[in-house]
Amino acid sequence: MSYTGLLHKVKDYALLYYKTHADDRLVYHNIEHTENMLTAATQIGNHYQLDERKFFIIHAAAWFHDLGYMVDMQRHEEEGAKLAANFLKQYDVDPQIIGEIEGCIIATQMPQSPKTELEKIVCDADLFHLGTDxxxxxxxxxxxxxxxVHGIEMSKNEWRKKSIRFLEAHQYHTDYCNVLLNSGKQKNIQILKDKLAAYEAKHKLSPGTLAPQPQTHHEVEIEEPKKKKKEDRPDKGIETMFRISSGNHQRLSDMADNKAHIMITVNSIILSAIISLLLRKLTEYEYLIIPTFILLAVSLLAMTFSILSTRPSIPKGTFQRDDVDQKRVNLLFFGNFYKMSLDDYTYGMVKMMEDKDFLYGSLIRDVYAQGVVLGKKYRLLRNAYNIFMFGLIIAVLAFVIAATVNNAKDKH
Known part of the structure; x- marks a missing residue:
């Protein structure tokens, strides 16, 4: 199945559906919201390094999740799931995939109740904006x-209270969104609370005065947060960036280790087969000597590079207090302090926590060092895979040529 081609058909169908069923009253549940959700789903999916199948599921769910608003606003999730199922069945999509897409759409129903990883991603993408400006x-x-649409008239103050209750009750379901968006959501809650307090203080009634009439959204504008001053440091954003970068490096390192493990295992099996079966038969089948040793060399080299990619390198594990005072040491990496006393390590950590420049400098060095190690690991791993791939081709060709030549000799 070509997920890319099918996703283009899903996109074309959804865009046409929005065009032919347009309702100008839907100023929130519209194509703009769907496109924003798709962007968020892609961002979250990239973080979790989803495969093509899973990306298709979350993107298809995002395209269909709000189409139901133009069928039945009260049961729009169910209607959106039906539209998705009916469309995908025309292209003989695996029923399991259709079921997962329907599950992702239904999970967005409030209150959200996702159960699987993909449902959690879709739900968080749907409400991604809660933690942004x-x-x-x-x-x-x-x-x-x-x-x-619903004829619900509400004053600005009443709507703020409702929004605050909703934001405080809401929680993101993926670790990525919790780390990335919770601080922004809390900031939005605080802005609403500040505006609510200012409004109530301004309209505090004195005895004998008439209460002001509630204002509707037609009469007021919901104020947007003031732009940050350039000199303000987005500390939370910086810390989130470092946390995500470090987490991504760790995941990539784990993936490299898994690939190296696969290469070592495969070549161990090949070496065992060569030693136990082929080598003892070479006196009988002399024409296979060269192909056998080619295959043996390929397996040994591929295994060697794979082992080198996973072999740890540990520094001396010591530092001087002068290194701390001059901000030359990275105390976030165990290799720089594992031989030091607790008192010296505590001295360094306290110094780093008291100095923001030292702290951020250490974080920068730590992420950079992770990247350098990761680059070396993937370079060695790439060499191992190249040797194995091209070497295996050469070895197979050598076996074929040796067998052909030997057969030709036998005929003569």
């Missing part, structure tokens, strides 16, 4: 949609 724009759109 785009929240205030979408919050305003949702208020307008409630008024025009």
């Amino acid at each position: 785009d929240f205030f724009k979408t919050d305003k759109q949702l208020l307008k949609e409630l008024s025009t």
